[in-house]
Amino acid sequence: MSRLLICNIGNRDILLPMELLPVELHKASHRDKIKYIRTNKPKIGSSLQITMIKKVIDYLESDSIDWILLFGTQQANPNYQPTDTFEAAELMRELLIERWNFRPERVLAHAVPVNPTRQNELIRFYEAQLTQYDSQIQPSQVFLEVTGGTPAMSNALQLAGTEMFQARAIALYVTPDSMLPERLSIGRRILGGPLRKLIQANLTTFQYHAALDSWHLYRPYFTDLQSESSAKIIEGMLAHAAARVNLDVPRAILAIRDLVGLADGLYDVMIHELYNALTPLSHENALAEVLALAEIRLQSNNYADFLTQLVRYVENSLRLVCLYLNVPFINWQGKADPHGARVDDNWLKQQRIGTIKIGQSGLQRLLSMYAPNDPQVQLVLKFAKTCQPLIELRNEITHSLGGVSQTQIEQAFGDSASGILSYIHHNYQQLTQRSLNHNPYHTINQWINQLLQ
Numbered sequence: 001m002s003r004l005l006i007c008n009i010g011n012r013d014i015l016l017p018m019e020l021l022p023v024e025l026h027k028a029s030h031r032d033k034i035k036y037i038r039t040n041k042p043k044i045g046s047s048l049q050i051t052m053i054k055k056v057i058d059y060l061e062s063d064s065i066d067w068i069l070l071f072g073t074q075q076a077n078p079n080y081q082p083t084d085t086f087e088a089a090e091l092m093r094e095l096l097i098e099r100w101n102f103r104p105e106r107v108l109a110h111a112v113p114v115n116p117t118r119q120n121e122l123i124r125f126y127e128a129q130l131t132q133y134d135s136q137i138q139p140s141q142v143f144l145e146v147t148g149g150t151p152a153m154s155n156a157l158q159l160a161g162t163e164m165f166q167a168r169a170i171a172l173y174v175t176p177d178s179m180l181p182e183r184l185s186i187g188r189r190i191l192g193g194p195l196r197k198l199i200q201a202n203l204t205t206f207q208y209h210a211a212l213d214s215w216h217l218y219r220p221y222f223t224d225l226q227s228e229s230s231a232k233i234i235e236g237m238l239a240h241a242a243a244r245v246n247l248d249v250p251r252a253i254l255a256i257r258d259l260v261g262l263a264d265g266l267y268d269v270m271i272h273e274l275y276n277a278l279t280p281l282s283h284e285n286a287l288a289e290v291l292a293l294a295e296i297r298l299q300s301n302n303y304a305d306f307l308t309q310l311v312r313y314v315e316n317s318l319r320l321v322c323l324y325l326n327v328p329f330i331n332w333q334g335k336a337d338p339h340g341a342r343v344d345d346n347w348l349k350q351q352r353i354g355t356i357k358i359g360q361s362g363l364q365r366l367l368s369m370y371a372p373n374d375p376q377v378q379l380v381l382k383f384a385k386t387c388q389p390l391i392e393l394r395n396e397i398t399h400s401l402g403g404v405s406q407t408q409i410e411q412a413f414g415d416s417a418s419g420i421l422s423y424i425h426h427n428y429q430q431l432t433q434r435s436l437n438h439n440p441y442h443t444i445n446q447w448i449n450q451l452l453q
Contacts, residue, residue, distance in 0.1 A: 002066040004139035006130075007053055008149030008157055009072040009089040015049040029082035038091055050095060052147045052174040059172075059181050060143060062100045067108070067137050068093075071149070071157070074111035085149070086111045116149065122156035130164045140168060146184070147174040158184065166218065196452050203445045205300045208242040229262035234451050240274065241444045245296075247289060249278050270447055274440060283320050283338060284432045290316060291428055292439045298417055303404045307394035311360065313424065314387050317431060318363035321380045325371055360384060360391065376431065383427045389413060390420075 007013075011030045016037055018026060025033055037044065057065065072089030075081060089109040097104050110129060114121040144161040146154040162169045171184040195218045202211035215238055219231070236259045243251035259271050277285055294309035319338075322329070328347045329340035343356050343366065353369050356362045364384055367377045384391075389412040397404050406417055413420050425436055 001140045002137065003060070003064055003141045003143065004067040004069065004133075004137055005056065005060065005065050005143045005145060006069045006157065006161060007056075007071070007092075007145040008147075008153045009070050009085045009092055010148035010150070010153075011083070011085065011088070013050065013052055013085075013148045014088055014091060014095070015051060016044065017047060020044050020047055031082055031084055031087055034087045034091055038087065038094075041091075041094075045095070045098075048095065050092070050099075053092065053096075053145065055174050055179050056143065056145050056172055056181055057096075057100060058179065062102070065102070067106045067139065068096060068102060069133060070107070070109045071112050071153070072109065073116045073149075073153075074113055075115065076113065077115075080115070112153070117152050119152045119156060122152055123160050126156050126160035127164065130160055134164060139165070142169050144169060144171045145174065145181075146171055199452065200449060203448060206241075206245065206296045206441055206445075208238055208245055212238040212242050227263065229264075230451050233259050233262050233267055234448055237444055237448050237451075241441065244278075244289070244440070245293060247286070247293075249281050253278055267447060270443065274444070277440060283316070283323060284434060287313065287316055287320060287432070288428065288434075288436065289440075291424060291436070292441060294424070295421055295439055296441050298406075298409075298421065301406070303406060303409055304394075304397060307390060307397070307404065307409070310387065310424075311391055311394050314384050314391065315360040315363065317380050317427070318360060318367065318384060320431065321367060321374075321376050322363060324376060325367075325374065327366070327370070379427070379430055383431075386423070387413075 014034070014037075016033070021033065021036065025036055028036075037048065041048075070089040070092055072086035073084045074086035075084055086109070089111075093107045093109045096102050096107050112122070112125060114125050116122065142161065142165040144157055146158045148154075149157075158171050162171065172181040173184050174181050195214065199211045199214050202208070202214065212235075215235055219235075236255050239255035240252050243249075243255060253275060256271050256275055260268050277288075281289075290309055290313045294306055294313055297303075297306040297309055319329075323338055328336060328344040329338055330342050330344050331337040331340040332342070341358050343358070345355075348354070348356060351370055353366065356366045364381060367374075367381060371377045390409065393404065393408065393412045396402065409420070410416055415423070429435060
């Protein structure tokens with residue numbers, strides 16, 4: 001683990017009592033004073049006071065600092081050169097090596113050739129230089145001492161350093177009246193705004209894996225304004241949604257089961273609701289999950305995925321009615337299994353029904369032969385027939401390289417996208433005698449967005 005300290009050097013970082021300077025230098029430029037000090041350092045070096053950086057070194061403990069990078073200005077315009085601080089940075093380097101025994105090759109002075117009042121130029125400069133030093137040093141932790149130099153230099157170092165080093169960056173500010181540096185989060189908060197927008201955009205399109213990846217990568221930017229318990233809820237909810245969209249129920253449950261009680265229990269009701277919808281995962285609940293997935297796929301313009309979820313919903317609606325009628329499904333090992341890929345052959349023979357190939361067409365044939373007058377059978381067969389144009393559209397794109405649009409879906413079904421969803425919702429409520437209050441992913445998005453504010 002290597003630690004890098006980066007400092008801007010200003011006119012107040014090295015102080016020399018005025019009585020030790022020749023009278024003719026009392027009103028001289030800062031650079032001329034530094035030149036005199038360097039020339040006469042053997043005589044007056046012990047009287048030099050290191051102000052801000054000493055506090056940072058004491059705070060971090062010198063033994064824990066592996067690299068030090070000092071920035072000082074060195075401008076081409078001769079009118080500005082009297083206020084330049086690069087010679088002060090070189091003097092600071094010498095003093096740090098002498099007083100704290102830092103390794104000379106690990107204390108670096110770097111010239112800043114741009115105008116120290118021009119924010120945009122400084123940001124571009126720091127971005128380029130810090131990229132090189134990051135590649136060269138590869139620090140695991142970076143301290144940005146942003147007290148010295150001009151205000152523009154401080155802001156630029158904090159912004160560029162936070163952006164470059166991200167979670168590794170810690171900005172420090174030194175006040176005259178305290179030996180303890182303050183940790184700043186301004187850079188993180190400024191950068192956190194666009195990053196929150198990024199996660200919110202992922203939520204809008206239900207891209208939970210992308211949102212979770214962004215959260216893991218940029219977590220420090222979000223947690224400055226939030227309690228640790230709120231941050232845990234955000235992470236848990238994102239992990240829950242990322243698993244849930246794949247119907248990975250064990251992982252979805254695991255992600256939220258320990259969130260109850262966090263943030264003073266403000267979100268416990270919602271967490272219980274999400275958890276209970278999956279535990280136990282009845283066939284009706286699983287069907288509702290598929291319906292929720294179909295809805296968000298259509299709303300996020302993932303039309304091929306919508307058709308896939310629709311076919312999945314139709315087939316499993318048919319299976320649900322079969323289960324209501326006690327049709328015996330078995331797995332490949334011949335054991336009873338409501339999710340099995342076969343219907344028991346002996347039962348089919350008893351019912352004088354030939355071999356049934358599991359799938360939406362096979363289950364339609366089974367139900368129409370076994371219980372054609374049953375109200376639920378009639379309901380689900382009518383539903384499957386109504387959805388047949390969409391099933392055929394899905395099969396068409398599956399077996400070709402063609403695409404699909406919302407217009408094609410609406411034309412095939414004969415209604416708008418919202419009309420299609422309303423029809424499917426109504427069918428679910430009729431079939432299961434259960435209400436669908438809201439889509440769980442809309443709830444998840446709403447709560448995460450609130451927590452991100």
